[in-house]
Amino acid sequence: MKVSGFxxxxxxxIALVVVFVFFTMLTKGxxxxxxxxxNLLLQNAYVLVMACGMLLCILTGGNxxxxxGSTLCLVGAVAAQLMDKNxxxxxxxxxxxxxxxxxxxxxxxxxxxxxxxxxxxxxxxGMFLFRGLARVVLAAKTVNISNExxxxxxxxxxxxxxxxxxxxxxxxxxxGAIVSVLLLVFTVINRAKRAKKGYDQEAxxxxxxxxxxxxxxxxxxxxxxxxxxxxxxxxxxxxxxxxIFAFITSKTAFGRYFYAxxxxxxxxxxxxxxxxxxxxxxxxxMSILAGFSGLLVAARIGxxxxxxxxxxxxxxxxxxxxxGASAYGGSGSVMGIMIGAVLLGxxxxxxxxxGLPDEWQYVVKGAVxxxxxxxxxxxxxxxxxx
Amino acid sequence: xxxxxxxxxxxxALDNVNLEVARGEVHALVGENxxxxxxxxxxxxGTIPYGEYTGSILYDGKxxxxxxxxxxxxxxxxIIHQELALVPELSIGENMFLGNERKGKMGIDWDETYxxxxxxxxxxxxxxxxxxxxxxxxxxxxxxxxxxxxxxxxVKLLILDEPTSSLNxxxxxxxxxxxxxxxxxxxxxxIISHKLSEVAYVADKITVLRDGATIETIDxxxxxxxxxxxxxxxxxxxxTERFPARERKIRDDVVMEVxxxxxxxxxxxxxxxxxxxxxxxxxxxxxxxxxxQGAGRTELAMSLFGRSYGSNISGKEFLNGxxxxxxxxxxxxxxxxxYVTEDRKTNGLVLxxxxxxxxxxxxxxxxxxxxxxxxxxxxxxxxEDYKKAMNTKTPTVQQHVGNLxxxxxxxxxxxxxxxxxxxxLILDEPTxxxxxxxxxxxYCIMNDMVNKGKSVIMISxxxxxxxGMCDRIYVMNEGNLVGQFSAxxxxxxxxMGAILKxxxxxxxxxxxx
Numbered sequence: 001m002k003v004s005g006f007x008x009x010x011x012x013x014i015a016l017v018v019v020f021v022f023f024t025m026l027t028k029g030x031x032x033x034x035x036x037x038x039n040l041l042l043q044n045a046y047v048l049v050m051a052c053g054m055l056l057c058i059l060t061g062g063n064x065x066x067x068x069g070s071t072l073c074l075v076g077a078v079a080a081q082l083m084d085k086n087x088x089x090x091x092x093x094x095x096x097x098x099x100x101x102x103x104x105x106x107x108x109x110x111x112x113x114x115x116x117x118x119x120x121x122x123x124x125x126g127m128f129l130f131r132g133l134a135r136v137v138l139a140a141k142t143v144n145i146s147n148e149x150x151x152x153x154x155x156x157x158x159x160x161x162x163x164x165x166x167x168x169x170x171x172x173x174x175x176g177a178i179v180s181v182l183l184l185v186f187t188v189i190n191r192a193k194r195a196k197k198g199y200d201q202e203a204x205x206x207x208x209x210x211x212x213x214x215x216x217x218x219x220x221x222x223x224x225x226x227x228x229x230x231x232x233x234x235x236x237x238x239x240x241x242x243x244i245f246a247f248i249t250s251k252t253a254f255g256r257y258f259y260a261x262x263x264x265x266x267x268x269x270x271x272x273x274x275x276x277x278x279x280x281x282x283x284x285x286m287s288i289l290a291g292f293s294g295l296l297v298a299a300r301i302g303x304x305x306x307x308x309x310x311x312x313x314x315x316x317x318x319x320x321x322x323x324g325a326s327a328y329g330g331s332g333s334v335m336g337i338m339i340g341a342v343l344l345g346x347x348x349x350x351x352x353x354x355g356l357p358d359e360w361q362y363v364v365k366g367a368v369x370x371x372x373x374x375x376x377x378x379x380x381x382x383x384x385x386x
Numbered sequence: 387x388x389x390x391x392x393x394x395x396x397x398x399a400l401d402n403v404n405l406e407v408a409r410g411e412v413h414a415l416v417g418e419n420x421x422x423x424x425x426x427x428x429x430x431x432g433t434i435p436y437g438e439y440t441g442s443i444l445y446d447g448k449x450x451x452x453x454x455x456x457x458x459x460x461x462x463x464x465i466i467h468q469e470l471a472l473v474p475e476l477s478i479g480e481n482m483f484l485g486n487e488r489k490g491k492m493g494i495d496w497d498e499t500y501x502x503x504x505x506x507x508x509x510x511x512x513x514x515x516x517x518x519x520x521x522x523x524x525x526x527x528x529x530x531x532x533x534x535x536x537x538x539x540x541v542k543l544l545i546l547d548e549p550t551s552s553l554n555x556x557x558x559x560x561x562x563x564x565x566x567x568x569x570x571x572x573x574x575x576x577i578i579s580h581k582l583s584e585v586a587y588v589a590d591k592i593t594v595l596r597d598g599a600t601i602e603t604i605d606x607x608x609x610x611x612x613x614x615x616x617x618x619x620x621x622x623x624x625x626t627e628r629f630p631a632r633e634r635k636i637r638d639d640v641v642m643e644v645x646x647x648x649x650x651x652x653x654x655x656x657x658x659x660x661x662x663x664x665x666x667x668x669x670x671x672x673x674x675x676x677x678x679q680g681a682g683r684t685e686l687a688m689s690l691f692g693r694s695y696g697s698n699i700s701g702k703e704f705l706n707g708x709x710x711x712x713x714x715x716x717x718x719x720x721x722x723x724x725y726v727t728e729d730r731k732t733n734g735l736v737l738x739x740x741x742x743x744x745x746x747x748x749x750x751x752x753x754x755x756x757x758x759x760x761x762x763x764x765x766x767x768x769x770e771d772y773k774k775a776m777n778t779k780t781p782t783v784q785q786h787v788g789n790l791x792x793x794x795x796x797x798x799x800x801x802x803x804x805x806x807x808x809x810x811l812i813l814d815e816p817t818x819x820x821x822x823x824x825x826x827x828x829y830c831i832m833n834d835m836v837n838k839g840k841s842v843i844m845i846s847x848x849x850x851x852x853x854g855m856c857d858r859i860y861v862m863n864e865g866n867l868v869g870q871f872s873a874x875x876x877x878x879x880x881x882m883g884a885i886l887k888x889x890x891x892x893x894x895x896x897x898x899x
Contacts (some may be wrong), residue, residue, distance in 0.1 A: 199763035251759045253750045270733055271748040272716035330738050385392030
């Protein structure tokens with residue numbers, strides 16, 4: 001591959017590396033402390049989870065969901081109140097809270113998909129509606145969460161007796177090693193299968209170089225985790241969601257429809273795919289993920305107030321666009337937006353550790369988003385014309 | 387134009403092309419898709435600015451270096467692109483002076499705008515008011531508005547890129563006659579066209595381009611050139627047959643029958659678009675639908691294809707003798723229908739997606755397991771197979787469809803619907819805007835289909851193609867079926883006659899062919 005092609009294909013990955021190195025130097029290495037590395041993903045759990053849903057919405061044609069911050073707050077508020085006021089157990093609380101997220105999803109999906117209310121307006125209305133309802137549920141107070149089972153489900157760390165001690169959580173390294181080996185084995189088997197069937201595939205050196213880099217990153221990350229409390233449970237939840245959505249968007253017919261509708265809605269309809277259903281599912285799944293994020297955020301903060309999740313929609317939308325989702329719909333990948341979300345997270349955390357004032361953090365984030373989208377539009381414009 | 391060379395990444399679009407056009411002549415540019423006709427004209431009109439190509443343009447003996455369209459328009463060179471550049475929500479007059487507004491003391495002088503516009507409309511023979519919105523007039527008239535717009539810019543050299551590709555025969559003739567009229571008034575024009583009969587009719591000189599190079603310039607001052615002579619230059623070989631021969635194996639089984647089919651306009655529901663149409667299609671048969679623009683052929687086809695067009699649809703649709711009620715496109719596909727749209731870019735393909743992914747779109751479940759998980763390598767292999775079978779020109783099936791030429795896009799669209807494995811294939815203008823070679827290949831594919839016992843419905847505005855390919859031809863006019871001819875009895879004159887006389891006495895299924 002030529003250098004220019006390589007740079008183009010992996011722009012955001014390269015940007016991530018550059019930004020990471022930059023902030024590591026700026027913070028004199030504090031960014032790579034075990035605690036900070038461990039917290040990087042946890043702090044941005046809601047962004048990573050919601051970006052998956054937002055990707056579906058954006059794929060359908062550059063549409064976004066503005067209501068997710070409010071949905072997140074409402075679902076968190078309901079969960080907090082059920083446990084605090086009604087003394088409900090963790091499991092029924094989670095089920096009821098998620099049921100509400102599903103109802104919100106059906107509500108938005110129905111109006112947008114089947115009644116053709118423009119997504120921007122419908123979700124703007126939702127943003128006010130659910131924010132207001134959340135405050136009603138909270139009775140304008142801050143509600144603390146003290147249910148141990150609930151908290152443990154989301155914010156504890158995996159601790160294997162005998163393997164893990166206070167100083168070193170070896171389970172993280174073990175898991176890391178297992179995952180790395182599995183990844184390698186899976187790649188080898190997959191390549192063998194494809195070769196047997198005579199399908200085209202990537203040249204072996206490139207494919208294995210990629211896997212080795214990925215394995216190295218996983219190992220470094222797991223070593224860092226082992227130095228600070230071990231594997232967080234929340235990380236598993238994030239991985240679960242991200243892997244499911246990566247699978248749906250890249251491997252299933254259901255996922256393919258989101259790209260088709262965003263690429264050309266009329267052609268998609270004439271190909272026997274119902275665009276209404278596609279819109280419905282995009283917004284329905286988005287709300288469900290927003291509700292789930294509500295549980296994650298509520299557990300992490302340990303309390304819920306009426307302003308929880310304010311402007312979180314912008315983080316999710318921003319990650320998608322930084323991660324290369326097209327503002328016109330029809331293209332973007334879960335892998336890409338995860339890189340976008342982590343990039344945004346590194347910038348956030350780097351600035352916080354460095355001690356940049358809040359107001360300047362906004363300026364930097366805005367500039368990064370704009371630059372990312374300009375880059376996307378300009379490069380697409382150039383290749384699109386040729 | 388001398389030694390023009392234009393490079394695109396990886397492709398030499400133009401290679402040392404020379405073109406000489408004399409004042410006051412009509413010069414035709416012909417060639418297969420991707421031969422470089424449009425690129426050459428974009429260089430001449432400044433759409434491709436000076437510096438992005440090499441070579442030189444001499445106009446009236448002076449060397450020109452156009453940085454943009456405005457530069458060339460100042461000298462009276464105006465290009466009308468194949469895709470019309472009119473704003474549908476603005477009036478004819480507003481469109482005509484868009485970017486060239488008639489300014490008064492305070493803002494735009496609307497009286498001046500509309501009186502000028504009316505004058506130019508008269509020159510092109512349009513009777514519509516200059517205040518009519520573009521979206522309210524048909525494509526044929528829109529083309530005329532584009533020409534009127536060119537006139538308003540004091541055009542001396544008019545470039546037309548496939549002006550008649552979306553016009554019916556009548557409108558095309560009118561447009562060509564207008565060019566001849568302007569010629570007598572001293573205007574020079576360059577016309578790009580795939581319709582050789584038109585080229586022979588209108589052009590004084592014909593330049594043939596092939597693979598980015600000028601092959602020859604043929605003199606046609608007598609307007610009597612043999613079409614095969616042009617084709618020979620275009621494809622570099624002689625196409626002995628314009629239409630591939632086919633052994634006719636029509637069986638008696640009726641695969642599709644439609645009875646008393648009526649469709650109303652989706653928005654203006656009181657307007658009937660298809661009126662009481664009945665027809666039959668046998669196994670292994672190709673039937674054609676002829677008619678003018680707006681005759682209701684596309685609307686008939688789309689409404690039959692899972693009601694994807696229209697409202698208040700009534701009538702009966704039978705497949706293999708059984709009545710079917712197809713309410714969605716999905717049901718239509720599952721019942722063995724396929725509709726290949728006339729507008730591949732808007733209704734047919736996802737241009738920003740790859741060939742492979744477009745190929746499987748209408749029947750994605752065929753490459754999925756029972757859990758809906760796509761077998762991507764299999765999908766790619768299928769696309770490769772179709773690429774070979776269709777002779778689609780692309781380095782890889784991972785290419786985005788938007789990067790292909792029109793003919794190759796059409797092949798991808800056909801592949802997509804062949805993959806859906808239909809019993810009845812409805813082709814709506816399958817050869818619009820594609821070159822002779824690709825047309826021939828598409829005809830071969832149609833023959834292949836019917837040889838395998840499938841059936842084809844072909845909608846086309848080009849009479850020779852209907853006559854060359856179809857076993858029976860139905861004629862429509864203003865939503866009514868006004869005639870039916872078997873291959874033996876049909877002639878251009880009879881069909882045109884039926885269209886012109888049509889609308890007065892609807893004929894329905896007079897006899898079996």
